[in-house]
Amino acid sequence: xxxxxxxxxxxxxxxxxxxxxxxxxxxxxxxxxxxxxxxxxxxxxxxxxxxxxxxxxxxxxxxxxxxxxxxxxxxxxxxxxxxxxxxxxxxxxxxxxxxxxxxxxxxxxxxxxxxxxxxxxxxxxxxxxxxxxxxxxxxxxxxxxxxxxxxxxxxxxxxxxxxxxxxxxxxxxxxxxxxxxxxxxxxxxxxxxxxxxxxxxxxxxxxxxxxxxxxxxxxxxxxxxxxxxxxxxxxx
Amino acid sequence: xxxxxxxxxxxxxxxxxxxxxxxxxxxxxxxxxxxxxxxxxxxxxxxxxxxxxxxxxxxxxxxxxxxxxxxxxxxxxxxxxxxxxxxxxxxxxxxxxxxxxxxxxxxxxxxxxxxxxxxxxxxxxxxxxxxxxxxxxxxxxxxxxxxxxxxxxxxxxxxxxxxxxxxxxxxxxxxxxxxxxxxxxxxxxxxxxxxxxxxxxxxxxxxxxxxxxxxxxxxxxxxxxxxxxxxxxxxxxxxxxxxxxxxxxxxxxxxxxxxxxxxxxxxxxxxxxxxxxxxxxxxxxxxxxxxxxxxxxxxxxxxxxxxxxxxxxxxxxxxxxxxxxxxxxxxxxxxxxxxxxxxxxxxxxxxxxxxxxxxx
Numbered sequence: 052x053x054x055x056x057x058x059x060x061x062x063x064x065x066x067x068x069x070x071x072x073x074x075x076x077x078x079x080x081x082x083x084x085x086x087x088x089x090x091x092x093x094x095x096x097x098x099x100x101x102x103x104x105x106x107x108x109x110x111x112x113x114x115x116x117x118x119x120x121x122x123x124x125x126x127x128x129x130x131x132x133x134x135x136x137x138x139x140x141x142x143x144x145x146x147x148x149x150x151x152x153x154x155x156x157x158x159x160x161x162x163x164x165x166x167x168x169x170x171x172x173x174x175x176x177x178x179x180x181x182x183x184x185x186x187x188x189x190x191x192x193x194x195x196x197x198x199x200x201x202x203x204x205x206x207x208x209x210x211x212x213x214x215x216x217x218x219x220x221x222x223x224x225x226x227x228x229x230x231x232x233x234x235x236x237x238x239x240x241x242x243x244x245x246x247x248x249x250x251x252x253x254x255x256x257x258x259x260x261x262x263x264x265x266x267x268x269x270x271x272x273x274x275x276x277x278x279x280x281x282x283x284x285x286x287x
Numbered sequence: 288x289x290x291x292x293x294x295x296x297x298x299x300x301x302x303x304x305x306x307x308x309x310x311x312x313x314x315x316x317x318x319x320x321x322x323x324x325x326x327x328x329x330x331x332x333x334x335x336x337x338x339x340x341x342x343x344x345x346x347x348x349x350x351x352x353x354x355x356x357x358x359x360x361x362x363x364x365x366x367x368x369x370x371x372x373x374x375x376x377x378x379x380x381x382x383x384x385x386x387x388x389x390x391x392x393x394x395x396x397x398x399x400x401x402x403x404x405x406x407x408x409x410x411x412x413x414x415x416x417x418x419x420x421x422x423x424x425x426x427x428x429x430x431x432x433x434x435x436x437x438x439x440x441x442x443x444x445x446x447x448x449x450x451x452x453x454x455x456x457x458x459x460x461x462x463x464x465x466x467x468x469x470x471x472x473x474x475x476x477x478x479x480x481x482x483x484x485x486x487x488x489x490x491x492x493x494x495x496x497x498x499x500x501x502x503x504x505x506x507x508x509x510x511x512x513x514x515x516x517x518x519x520x521x522x523x524x525x526x527x528x529x530x531x532x533x534x535x536x537x538x539x540x541x542x543x544x545x546x547x548x549x550x551x552x553x554x555x556x557x558x559x560x561x562x563x564x565x566x567x568x569x570x571x572x573x574x575x576x577x578x579x580x581x582x583x584x585x586x587x588x589x590x591x592x593x594x595x596x597x598x599x600x601x602x603x604x605x606x607x608x609x610x611x612x613x614x615x616x617x618x619x620x621x622x623x624x625x626x627x628x629x630x631x632x633x634x635x636x637x638x639x640x641x642x643x644x645x646x647x
Contacts (some may be wrong), residue, residue, distance in 0.1 A: 086602055086603060087602070087603060087606055087611075088603070088606075089554075089555050089558055089559035089603040090555070090559040090603070097553065097554070097555075098553070098554035098555045098558055098559065098603070099443075099445065099554050102445050102554070102602075103445065106445070152628070153628070156632075157631055157632065157635035157638065157639070158635070158638055158639070158642065159638060159639035159641075159642035159643060199446075200446075201446060201449050202446065202448040202449045202452070203448075209598075212597065213593075213597030213598045214597065214598055214599065214600040215591075215592065215593050215594075215596070215597045215598075215599075215600055216593060216597065218600050218602075219592060219593060219607070219610055222610060222614055223610065223613060223614060223617065225614075226613075226614035226615075226617040226618050227617055229617075229618050229621060230617050230618050230619075230620050230621025230622075231621060232621070233618075233621035233622050233624070233625050234621055234624045234625065236625075237624055237625035237628070237629065238624070
């Protein structure tokens with residue numbers, strides 16, 4: 052019998068937000084494809100159904116995004132720690148992490164980043180999520196809200212340069228989000244087991260790697276609080 | 288055989304000469320009678336002598352086909368003693384000339400709700416090609432209150448207000464098969480930044496064009512044809528920031544077959560027509576007499592990615608193929624990591640397994 056260390060990485064509000072977002076974004080992608088290519092694809096029975104579902108999912112994701120933002124900025128107050136890369140991330144972290152993913156990983160080397168509640172993301176993740184959560188998501192939500200309300204918000208539509216600019220931007224941002232989804236889902240399979248990261252997002256507890264995780268995390272300036280640690284006896 | 292051919296050709300020539308359809312048979316000569324209308328208009332174009340509906344705007348009347356067949360063609364009971372007698376003159380029925388339209392209208396769900404005069408004033412009526420989509424809707428809204436129309440459509444139609452302002456009612460409520468995107472020049476109604484956009488008048492645009500033909504604002508090379516490059520230049524020109532091209536989807540053939548068509552409730556009737564059906568558009572230029580002249584536009588204007596028609600977009604129908612390709616490249620970029628990394632991961636799986644076993 053051996054022991055495994057677990058870290059409480061994803062608090063309940065974050066997990067709820069993540070899965071709500073996941074459902075919403077997948078719905079938005081599927082309905083969006085039908086809305087843009089109705090003569091090619093009909094998934095939801097009717098065009099109107101696709102539009103109503105797209106608008107509903109869009110509102111849910113936009114509201115959920117706002118809740119996430121307020122939770123991290125006003126509630127947990129960890130948004131800058133988690134999402135903003137520090138200078139060491141930019142100077143060394145990005146390269147080190149990229150070198151791991153594209154070279155060392157294939158030889159079974161350890162991930163140089165060990166997540167803690169306050170430092171969940173490696174430098175590459177931080178940079179990607181910074182662009183996604185602070186640029187892509189607000190822009191795609193804003194363009195979507197304008198496109199949903201063309202008549203009442205006509206002045207804002209005109210200020211943005213017209214419908215074509217908004218539609219083009221909304222579509223290309225959606226493609227970028229779709230591209231991110233492919234990469235995101237693939238990267239979740241790079242844990243101890245292919246489903247380890249997915250399980251952790253479901254339960255909140257992430258298995259710490261067996262190399263003195265606490266000490267390692269502390270070494271990187273991210274000590275794990277006792278309340279976020281658990282040891283579980285497992286039968287091999 | 289030759290005699291038969293001659294008779295056939297003679298018959299066709301007669302029909303073309305009169306410009307009438309076979310179904311209308313009033314028995315009047317279509318020779319221009321305009322010059323004989325003066326006696327009537329000497330009173331009926333003078334507000335001091337006649338009031339209300341008896342007044343006829345001479346400029347608008349002169350533009351109608353009715354003026355060319357002459358007042359007496361319809362008001363054949365008028366005698367020399369009519370002037371000042373106070374007697375109401377009789378008038379002929381529209382059916383006498385427009386029998387084919389009457390047959391079509393009688394079969395429509397609108398028959399019984401209004402007579403011809405309920406929608407059309409014969410003294411100022413223009414052909415469908417000469418009026419704007421807004422004019423068409425104005426005729427409908429004289430009976431159909433815009434708020435109740437918006438409310439009833441809003442029960443099933445997303446963004447009902449937007450559809451109602453961008454489509455003439457007859458686009459959905461008649462059985463036309465083909466449609467053309469008419470681009471109207473609209474202008475901010477006030478100097479304020481948030482002023483409403485309304486159809487620009489002939490006078491306003493003529494002033495902007497400094498007395499030249501209005502279309503020269505867009506058709507800069509004066510060839511009577513608006514290219515995509517000219518459209519883009521017009522829309523990006525800061526000098527015209529308060530002018531827009533406002534697109535409306537107008538039936539190619541206007542009919543009187545008013546009805547509620549179930550297939551129009553299916554959004555894909557318009558929104559799935561795809562780029563192939565959205566190639567044709569025209570610019571409707573306002574004329575001094577209140578009508579519109581149509582100027583041809585290069586094919587594919589409403590499908591342009593950004594600047595040819597920046598304010599006209601019909602989901603599904605006017606998607607731009609270049610943007611589609613860029614989107615596809617972005618999506619393919621997202622697959623580089625799963626496919627490329629996944630492939631190398633598969634090839635190196637044994638190396639990792641051995642290392643894992645050593646650690647255990």
